[in-house]
Amino acid sequence: MAMIARRADLGQKVIRLSKREVHSLNPIIMSPSLVSLDLSDDWVPFSHPPSPPLFSSEQKTTVIDGKSIAEEIRTRIASEVREMNKSIGKVPGLAVVLVGQRRDSQTYVRNKIKACEEAGIRSAMAELPEDCTEEQAIRVLSQFNEDPSVHGLLVQLPLPPHLDEAKILSMVRLEKDVDGFHPLNMGHLAMREREPLFISCTPKGCVELLLRSGVEIMGKNAVVIGRSNIVGLPTSLLLQRYYATVTTVHAFTKRPEHITREADIVVAAAGVPNLVRGSWLKPGAVVIDVGTVPVEDRRSEHGYRLVGDVCYEEALGVASAITPVPGGVGPMTIAMLLSNTLDAAKRAYGLLNY
Amino acid sequence: MAMIARRADLGQKVIRLSKREVHSLNPIIMSPSLVSLDLSDDWVPFSHPPSPPLFSSEQKTTVIDGKSIAEEIRTRIASEVREMNKSIGKVPGLAVVLVGQRRDSQTYVRNKIKACEEAGIRSAMAELPEDCTEEQAIRVLSQFNEDPSVHGLLVQLPLPPHLDEAKILSMVRLEKDVDGFHPLNMGHLAMREREPLFISCTPKGCVELLLRSGVEIMGKNAVVIGRSNIVGLPTSLLLQRYYATVTTVHAFTKRPEHITREADIVVAAAGVPNLVRGSWLKPGAVVIDVGTVPVEDRRSEHGYRLVGDVCYEEALGVASAITPVPGGVGPMTIAMLLSNTLDAAKRAYGLLNY
Numbered sequence: 210m211a212m213i214a215r216r217a218d219l220g221q222k223v224i225r226l227s228k229r230e231v232h233s234l235n236p237i238i239m240s241p242s243l244v245s246l247d248l249s250d251d252w253v254p255f256s257h258p259p260s261p262p263l264f265s266s267e268q269k270t271t272v273i274d275g276k277s278i279a280e281e282i283r284t285r286i287a288s289e290v291r292e293m294n295k296s297i298g299k300v301p302g303l304a305v306v307l308v309g310q311r312r313d314s315q316t317y318v319r320n321k322i323k324a325c326e327e328a329g330i331r332s333a334m335a336e337l338p339e340d341c342t343e344e345q346a347i348r349v350l351s352q353f354n355e356d357p358s359v360h361g362l363l364v365q366l367p368l369p370p371h372l373d374e375a376k377i378l379s380m381v382r383l384e385k386d387v388d389g390f391h392p393l394n395m396g397h398l399a400m401r402e403r404e405p406l407f408i409s410c411t412p413k414g415c416v417e418l419l420l421r422s423g424v425e426i427m428g429k430n431a432v433v434i435g436r437s438n439i440v441g442l443p444t445s446l447l448l449q450r451y452y453a454t455v456t457t458v459h460a461f462t463k464r465p466e467h468i469t470r471e472a473d474i475v476v477a478a479a480g481v482p483n484l485v486r487g488s489w490l491k492p493g494a495v496v497i498d499v500g501t502v503p504v505e506d507r508r509s510e511h512g513y514r515l516v517g518d519v520c521y522e523e524a525l526g527v528a529s530a531i532t533p534v535p536g537g538v539g540p541m542t543i544a545m546l547l548s549n550t551l552d553a554a555k556r557a558y559g560l561l562n563y
Numbered sequence: 564m565a566m567i568a569r570r571a572d573l574g575q576k577v578i579r580l581s582k583r584e585v586h587s588l589n590p591i592i593m594s595p596s597l598v599s600l601d602l603s604d605d606w607v608p609f610s611h612p613p614s615p616p617l618f619s620s621e622q623k624t625t626v627i628d629g630k631s632i633a634e635e636i637r638t639r640i641a642s643e644v645r646e647m648n649k650s651i652g653k654v655p656g657l658a659v660v661l662v663g664q665r666r667d668s669q670t671y672v673r674n675k676i677k678a679c680e681e682a683g684i685r686s687a688m689a690e691l692p693e694d695c696t697e698e699q700a701i702r703v704l705s706q707f708n709e710d711p712s713v714h715g716l717l718v719q720l721p722l723p724p725h726l727d728e729a730k731i732l733s734m735v736r737l738e739k740d741v742d743g744f745h746p747l748n749m750g751h752l753a754m755r756e757r758e759p760l761f762i763s764c765t766p767k768g769c770v771e772l773l774l775r776s777g778v779e780i781m782g783k784n785a786v787v788i789g790r791s792n793i794v795g796l797p798t799s800l801l802l803q804r805y806y807a808t809v810t811t812v813h814a815f816t817k818r819p820e821h822i823t824r825e826a827d828i829v830v831a832a833a834g835v836p837n838l839v840r841g842s843w844l845k846p847g848a849v850v851i852d853v854g855t856v857p858v859e860d861r862r863s864e865h866g867y868r869l870v871g872d873v874c875y876e877e878a879l880g881v882a883s884a885i886t887p888v889p890g891g892v893g894p895m896t897i898a899m900l901l902s903n904t905l906d907a908a909k910r911a912y913g914l915l916n917y
Contacts, residue, residue: 375757392757396750399800400792403729403746428815430822436803438754446753449790449811454822456810457803461782468784468808468825 250436250460252481268492271530273422275414279540282417283328286547290329293554301554302331303361303387303546304353308346308372309339313503314365324543330550333359339369346372347380354382360557361387361550366439384556387549389413390439398446406556407549412444414541415476415497416451422530424474424495427452432469434458434485434518435478440499444476465489477518487523496524496531499538604790604814606835622846625884627776629768633894636771637682640901644683647908655908656685657715657741657900658707662700662726663693667857668719678897684904687713693723700726701734708736714911715741715904720793738910741903743767744793752800760910761903766798768895769830769851770805776884778828778849781806786826788812788819788872789833794853798830819843831872841877850878850885853892 294300303325307318318334325332335349346364353362362385368374378390386394389409397405419426431453435441441457449455453474458465460479466489469475477485478499490496500518517534524531532538555561648654657679661672672688679686689703700718707716716739722728732744740748743763751759773780785807789795795811803809807828812819814833820843823829831839832853844850854872871888878885886892909915 392750392754393747394750395753396746396748399749399753399796400746401790401796402792428817430817436755438756442753442755449813452813452815454810454812454816456808458808459803459806461806462808463782463784471822 250479252460252479252484268526268529270525270528271422273418273497273530273532273537275418275532275537276540278418278421279414279544282541282544283324283547286330286544286551287328289551293551293558293560294329297558297560299554299558300329300331301360301550302333302356302358303363303550304333304335304356304359306335306337306346306349306353306362306364308337308341308365309369311367314367318365321543321546324547325550328547330547331358340371343372343377346377350377350380354380354385357557359385360553361385361546363388363546385553387546387553388439389443389549395438395443395446398443398450407552408447409439409443410542410545410549411440411478411499411538412447413545413548414538415444415499416447417545418497418532418538418541419474419495422495424530426474429453429473430471431455431474431476432458432472433476433478434465434469435480435499437478440478444478444499448474448476475519479518481518482516483518483520485519485524487520487527490524490527492527493529494527496528497538498532498534501534501539604833606814606833606838622880622883624879624882625776627772627851627884627886627891629772629886629891630894632772632775633768633898636895636898637678637901640684640898640905641682643905647905647912647914648683651912651914653908653912654683654685655714655904656687656710656712657717657904658687658689658710658713660689660691660700660703660707660716660718662691662695662719663723665721668721672719675897675900678901679904682901684901685712694725697726697731700731704731704734708734708739711911713739714907715739715900717742717900739907741900741907742793743797743903749792749797749800752797752804761906762801763793763797764896764899764903765794765832765853765892766801767899767902768892769798769853770801771899772851772886772892772895773828773849776849778884780828783807783827784825785809785828785830786812786823787830787832788823788839789831789853791832794832798832798853802828802830829873833872835872836870837872837874839873839878841874841881844878844881846881847883848881850882851892852886852888855888855893 290300305318305321307314322332322334337346337349353359362381364377364381368377379392381391383391383393383406386407389405389407394405394407397403398408426448431448433441433445433455436457436459445455445457456468458468462468469485469489470491472491472494474495475490476497476499480500480502482500482502482504496519498517498519501515503513504516505512506514515535521533552561644654659672659675661668676686676688691700691703707713716735718731718735722731733746735745737745737747737760740761743759743761748759748761751757752762780802785802787795787799787809790811790813799809799811810822812822816822823839823843824845826845826848828849829844830851830853834854834856836854836856836858850873852871852873855869857867858870859866860868869889875887906915
């Protein structure tokens, strides 16, 4: 079954949170608190068939090869690291904090550390038990914060629910926040005439793919699907910095296909397999697919395969360019992490001007 | 002449900053610096006539009376301030730093201080000469930061160009940042599951007007015209927190009228008189006009009148509701400043939970 999804229960939610109630529960004048309005973005399956794709057999779709672009970038980083080592006898260092035993998190961390090794970047990892206390996590972070050989520091997400993610992420020293998740880095990314020290790796990878594929961003209509702190939000902010006209589509958006169909650039980051059908795309649109959800598949070697947010087969022949899953955005995220770590080290040693 | 505006010189800019050049000048991999891409949002007049308005004589347009809503809020704040004084013998205090002699800034500051007086809020003002040094400005801010009777602290913008606005605004202590311009407050506003200590006054006033006018925001398409740090950006972020699907239109947007015409809620904050014509609006849209530009008018008492971003006469009969200029958003901005100052004092005295 195609796992097309949308908030089927939106109507009910709206009733539960009518305008009068929103007003009486959250009168801004009494309090700026909006947390109570923080409903989750659950995209749930909807059943009616999608409209037929606007198929244009004349549209040639370029597949954006994230893997080889990422490799090129990693080679360049490796050579810069060697250069740094030769000239000042130092190499960049990345520290990763992993809490608990999630298999996916373990895989991500392993891949990051392997990529560091290949680029000549030192790496350190702290593994904490699932039931560790906030104090323990913060103590480990503080040690890495103080360690001058650690230039980049990240906490693998998600954290176990008993830990305060916001508090822990805010403990990462700004100059080492290579994930760009610190709210001050996010604020600087959002604001004009400000410079974040780091831009989150996945959004940066998406824009890098666009630029390297020769896609003009300025003046283009861009739709970002999803508004997570780690992908959707910073991608919207970054595209806007490049003068796109950005619309952020989320699970409460009515007729998302109608809005997406107006976009020259679509970044899909909802984490919902095959959410974006061919019929959602304007012919000629450039599609960046951030989604990578493992879906059971007995024919695959490991019993599952990774599926993107975009119905790839339907997008071929409609989009002018698309990133595949896997092999699109994923490899770029790691390349950008290495790039941020290199920048952090350069900055620490006075080799960057800011 | 109707001062409809748009980037006529966009084509030229695009040529100057072609994708290859963007790539070679700003390869993300080399540096996260985007400052060099920070082109100004100059909306310049364009000459071709607008398409005829989608006039619907059956659409009754409600005029949202910001002035009386703001008065009601200010009365409530005054009563809370009296209550606070009675129960703990303290009143909120606001400090304003004004640099230079701009007449408009002087008027704004005077209005803020007068509003404080009427609400029973203590106020203090520091006036610095136009040519003051950054150190002088920061010294004054530090004094207010340390003063426990000052709960809210703001720097009147714009600052003279020799002063580093970003640096100075970042000096305002987070707990006193009643303007909400500190990048950490902005980051928290942008991010999910985070709470800014303060939301900027004008955006907060806009949303307050919507809520009090019974406008449902969740699931609605909202277009914010303008992306300034002080209005456009935080308004987009705030509307998104209320589950609107937000598009930010700016001077580099192609066919802004086409995008705006899809919006259920339009917030115009470009500062360009009469930018938004009746034909830009979907019948039934709710229009919040933040623009207030003084335009010469010999028939007016002071030789000028304030003009909004929306062509008011054309919007009547198309919009379902609209804020007038003056008397719409303007009074709300000051009411929200008082509200933020009251919140700051409550927080300082442990009367708020956060």
